[in-house]
Amino acid sequence: MQLLNKAVVTEHLNMQAAIDAIEALLRHQDQNPNWIKSPDRLVIGTFSEDDKHSKGSHLSMPATIYDGEQEYTAVKLVTICPDNPSRNLPTTTAIITVSKNDTGEILAIMDGIYITQVRTAALSGIATKYMAKSDCESVAVVGCGGMAYEQLHAVLTVRPEIKTVYLWNRSHENAQAFKTRFVQDYDQWDVEIKVCEAIEDAIRDADVINVATRANEGLFRVEQIKSDAHINAVGAYQASMKEIGDDVIASSSMVVIDDLAGGRHEAGDLIQAHDNADCSWTWDDISGDLKELVTQKLKKTNDGITLFKSVGAARFDAAVALYVAQQAAQNDHGTSVDW
CATH class of the missing domain: 3.30.1780.10 (ornithine cyclodeaminase, domain 1)
Structure with a gap:
């Protein structure tokens, strides 16, 4: 052993x-x-x-x-x-x-x-590989905690053409520390990393948005992001938590989850969107799961917003x-x- x-x-x-x-x-x-x-x-x-x-x-x-x-x-x-x-x-x-x-x-x-960090990030990497547009140039990191670090690494692994990284965290100091550490650990990525004071500055021009927070409400509105952005949401792992707003979910052309069974009682973003009578999105609108993406039973068909929700599974x-x-x-x- x-x-x-x-x-x-x-x-x-x-x-x-x-x-x-x-x-x-x-x-x-x-x-x-x-x-x-x-x-x-x-x-x-x-x-x-x-x-x-x-x-x-x-x-x-x-x-x-x-x-x-x-x-x-x-x-x-x-x-x-x-x-x-x-x-x-x-x-x-x-x-x-x-x-x-x-x-x-x-x-x-x-x-x-x-x-745990790498497998969670790998799931987002796989989703980005199949769901993000082919000519991505930038990625935003929303929330610079432990899970966010390898999330960025995964996106750059599957989209090495990305040249700009935007960072936003509630603690500006932590975002700066994230930047310093990432440049030291992953110097193979030729990217410009910008720390943003406001979340809207980080997400405005991002082709891929990684979100990993413990938020309890949507962090941004659909009009604040690009119309063809891809979002990886890995926080909000409890039904009471939420980091992706209902308007973003309802406006997404694809919503894919890693584990559908677990997501129905753990994916706070989607659970709350489904339960909100003012939101048009329901579980019936989910596009599919990660397995269907990998096996190509589910394919991206247009350039709208795409959302991947990860809750994890053993x-x-x-x-x-x-x-x-x-x-x-x-x-x-x-x-x-x-x-």
Whole structure:
């Protein structure tokens, strides 16, 4: 069994590998739907909102993958701690185990923070690959927290022609820090990064808009963005949260979600749009899911606004974690221990 800390996972997992692993999973699921099992995550609320704590949550996310020869289980345990940035700690902490189902042998226990960030970003990268216009020149990052970092990396991976990045965050200082760190870590991208004082300045000319916040209401109006912009929305992971306004959702020519079953009770943006009697959009208007994009059963047909909503699902973590575990076993990454 391999023990893989965050440093080891980060060193041996790249964005393109994560994108490839998830696309392969989705094609595999389309061909053999019974070979992948991913029940709804178990979510337990933590704390009550007061002057000492923000509300958080603990999640348990199991999934099994059968590849035609061997079946594996990956289980991710996640704790979301909204107060952690003030402690100089990540908002999301996670650990993942990967095991073989025929013997129960544990192949790896690994830190799940980076895998969570990369797999979430990879989903947006895949959506951008299929939904954004082919001549993208700019991307806006709305919310410069932990999830936003790899989101930008994923978009640049699938759209390397992008030359301008706009950053906006409620804390201007954090946006500046994001810029400094990104330039240092990903100097292969020849892009100009601009930190914007106002959100409208960040999104006005953006061809792709990445949104990853804990907002409770829409952050911008449809008239503030380009008529053919593509939006990746990865925040608002609870029914009470919202970062994409109803007018943006109703005006989108395509609305695609990564996990339809989970989204119906977790995708706050879409849930609230559906429940709003003044909004014309309902769940009946959803275009499809990410699997249909990857298998080309769903294709972009016009140049209107496109929206990808991500809530995450255990099978996506499992696909990336299994790749990491197999690479670790083959190449002796991390620390090998008897169990």
